[in-house]
Amino acid sequence: MGMPEPHGPWSTDGLPDLPPEWGRVVVPDDASALAQEAAQVRRELREAHRDARRRSWRGTLTLPVLILVVAVLATLAGLVTVTWPRAGSSTPSAPATAREPLPDPVGRPLPALDLVDEAQVPVPLRSLLPAVVLLVDACACPQRVTEAVRAAPPGVQVVTVVGGRTVPTSAAGSAPGVRRLADPADGLRALMHADPVPGTVDVLLVNRTGTVVRVVPAVGSVEDYRTDLTRLTG
Structure with missing residues (x-):
């Protein structure tokens, strides 16, 4: 049984150890009356715990996944650079060796021809x-x-x-x-x-x-x- 207080039979008004912003707190005689509220609190706690685990899991995976994605993209870029057909990159024929022009022969010895x-x-x-x-x-x-x-x-x-x-x-x-x-x-x-x-x-x-x-x-x-x-x- 709760003890009666000046403001009601189960009121805790005036207790110095409760924060004033809580307002009026009523304690029922039967704890089963709080079952619904307790279930709601437990659900909220479980959801909060799941959200915290998801955030922790995302933070753990974000950096390794980012590194892996960058490595894959770099590898693909290298393969494309090597294998992509370039304009005019077909096997070029060897350039013809240009004959170096001889100096003006007049007044010079005739080469050995x-x-x-x-x-x-x-x-x-x-x-x-x-x-x-x-x-x-x-x-x-x-x-x-x-x-x-x-x-x-x-x-x-x-x-x-x-x-x-x-x-x-x-x-x-x-x-x-x-x-x-x-x-x-x-x-x-x-x-x-x-x-x-x-x-x-x-x-x-x-x-x-x-x-x-x-x-x-x-x-x-x-x-x-x-x-x-x-x-x-x-």
């Missing part, structure tokens, strides 16, 4: 000096060859040269006294800095000491270099 004759026998060009060398790979031009033979001083060799390894047979006997050769390495073209121009002949004049006297590209007639022929035997 080995040509070949009709039988594919190597012929050092230096062994034919002094010489008038006509590059006829862009034009057979028999008239230019005949002019050179007629104008060349005694002892000066007239040489016709084509690119590749094959000396054309069609020119056989067309100009007596002419040495016909081929230049497999195109060394003369590189030396003269003269690309072949269809219908023209290029001329290289070399004296007896092996010095290049003159280079005459796209010759129009023998008159383009006649005055230089006398310098070949001096």
